[in-house]
Amino acid sequence: MIAHRLSTIRDADVILVMExxxxxxxxxxxxxxxxxxxxxxxxxxxxxxxxV
Numbered sequence: 001m002i003a004h005r006l007s008t009i010r011d012a013d014v015i016l017v018m019e020x021x022x023x024x025x026x027x028x029x030x031x032x033x034x035x036x037x038x039x040x041x042x043x044x045x046x047x048x049x050x051x052v
Contacts, residue, residue: 009029010029017039
């Protein structure tokens with residue numbers, strides 16, 4: 001599955017994060033958030049409005 005909305009893939013067993021055509025991270029939603037990398041930045045940007 002390819003998704004731009006992270007809520008769509010949140011429950012996937014493994015998530016692959018791509019930047020510029022390369023896989024830069026992989027793991028579960030919780031693991032990727034804990035890593036504070038590309039996925040965490042994308043997640044924060046998509047859900048920042050909900051935190052207000």
